[in-house]
Amino acid sequence: MHHSVGYHIKKSLIYLFLVILAVTCMIPFLMMMVNATRSGNEILTGFSLIPSTHLKENWDTVFKYFNLFVGMRNSILVGVPATLLGAYFSTLTAYGLAFYNFKGNKLIFTVILVFMMIPGQLSLIGFYQLCSKLKLVNSYIPLILPAIAAPGTVFFLRQYILSSLPKSLIEAARMDGANELFSFHRIVIPIVAPAVATMGIMGFIGNWNNYLLPMILINKKNKMTLPVMMATLRASQDITRNQGATYLSVAISVIPILIVFAVFSKYIISSVSAGAVKE
C-alpha cells in the first residue's frame, strides 16, 4: 500500500513516543548502575551516564553496614521452598477441584473466589497474633507454609486444567489400573507444567519482593529477607548521606530480578496476559 508523507511523519512520531516511554522505563535502572560506580561527591556535582571508578569504595561503605548477600540467601531460603510447595500443592488442589466430584467441592471453590477478593490487611493482625502464639516470630515457617494455600494460583490452574486436560486420558489410565496419585504425577503434572511454571515464576518474584509481612515477622538482622534488610537503609547515615552507596545497594538488590526477567520474560508476560482473560 502507498501512504502519504503525513502518514509516515505521524507514524514516526508515534514511534518516538513509544521509544521515549521505553527509555523512561529503563533509564532509572541505567542511572542506578552508573551512579553505583560514582562517589557521593561526583553525584552531587551533576547528572552523568558515564561510569566512574568508585565502585570499590561504595561497596565497602555498603557492606560495612549490612551484608546484602545474607539477605539474598534468606530470600532464597524463603522463596524457593515457598514456590515449590505452592506449585505442587496448588496443582494438586486445582486438579482435585477440577476432576473429582465430591461433597464440598463447590463450597471450597466459592471460598477461594471470595478470598481472592479479600485484601491482605484483613488477615495481617490475626496472622501476626497466630504466629506469636505459635512462637513463629523470626521463623520462616509462616512465610513458607501458607504458600500451600494460594487461592489465586489454584483458581488459575483449575481453569487451565479444565481447558487443557482431557478427561479420557485419566480414564484410560484408570482402565490400566493406575493409582490416582500416580496419574497425577505422571499425566497431570507434565501436561500442566507450562502453566505451573508461569505461576511459579510469578509467585517467586512476588515472594522475593514481599515486604510488609516479612518486616512484621522478622526482626533479627541475620534472618532478614532482602527487602526487609534494604529497608533498614533508612537508619544508616553512612549510606544515605552517600548517594553512590545507596544506588549500589539498590543495584545489588535489583540485579537478580533483572536476570530472572531476562531469562523468563516470555513466561512472565504470558502470565500477566493470562491474568486478564481468566474471568
Added chain:
Amino acid sequence: MANTTRVKQKKSKLTAYNNWGYFFVAPFVIVFLIFSVYPVLRTLYLSFTNLKVTGTPKWIWFDNYKRVLTDKFFWKALGNTMRIWIVNIVLQLGLAFLLMVIFSDVKYKMKGLRVFRIVYYLPNLIAATSIAFLFSTFFMFPYGDFNNMISAVLNIFGKVFQRKDWLGSSDSAGYVIAVIQSWMWFGNSFLMLMAGVQGISKDYFEAAAIDGAGRWTIFTKITLPLIRPILMYVAITSLIGGVQMFDLPYLMISPSTASYGKVQTAMMYLYKFGFTTGTTQTGYASSIAYTMFLIILVASVVEFRLFNRKKED
C-alpha cells in the same frame, strides 16, 4: 439384573475415585483454614475488643468502630490514599489505554509490540523497597539527580533553577509518589488491556472492514465494548491494591518530614496502631482493617456499577 449390578459397580467405583478428591484438596484446606480463614476471623473478633498489646481482650462491642468513624486522622489518611490513588490510576490507565489504542490501530499497524511490552513491564517487577530507595535518592534535595538534571537543562537556556525538595514538600510529595506508582503499574495494565484486544476474534474486524466501517467506528463499536470487562477488572484490582498502599510512602517519607501529613496512607495509619512499638492498640487497628475493607467493598461496587451503566447507554 446383571446389567444393573454392573452399573452399580461402576457407580460405586466412581464414588471411590471421587473420594480421592478429599485427599487432593486436604493439604490446601488445612493450611487455608489455619493461615487464611483463622487470621481473618481473629482480626474480626479483635476489632470488637479493647486489646492493646498483650493481655486478655475485653469485648467492647462497636466502640472501636465508633472511634474510627470520628477519628479525623484516619479519614485524613484515607483521603491521602485516595488522592494519591486517583492521580496514579488516571495516569496509569490513561497511558495503558493510549498504548492499547496505538498498538491496536488498524491504520498505522505499529510493530515491536513484543519488545515494547517487555520494557514497559520491567518497573513492575522490581521490589517496592528498592524502587523507594532508588527514587528517594533520585529526588534528593538539593543535589539529587532529578534536581541536577532540571538545573542542567535550564542552564542551557540561561535560567537559574530554584532547587526543590520534591519529597519533603507537602505540595509535591503525593504527586511524586503517584507518578512513581503509575510508572510501576502502567505496563501491567497495558499488558492486560492488550491481552483483551488480542482475544477479540479477527472476524469482527474483518466483517466491520467489509461493511466499510472507519477506524473510529471499529474502535468505539467493537474494541471498546469488548475490552470493557478487562478495563473494569484492572480498575477494581488497582483500587483494592491502591487502598492498601504502604511500601512507597512508608519508606520514602519519614514521620519527621513536613510532607508526612499529606502522604500518610490508611495502611500506614493501621500499621501505626497494629505494629509500631509504643502506639500498639491491636483492637483498634483491627477495626481500622475492617473499616478499610468495607470501604473497598463499597468502592468496588460503585466502580462496578459505573462501568455497567455506561454499557447500557
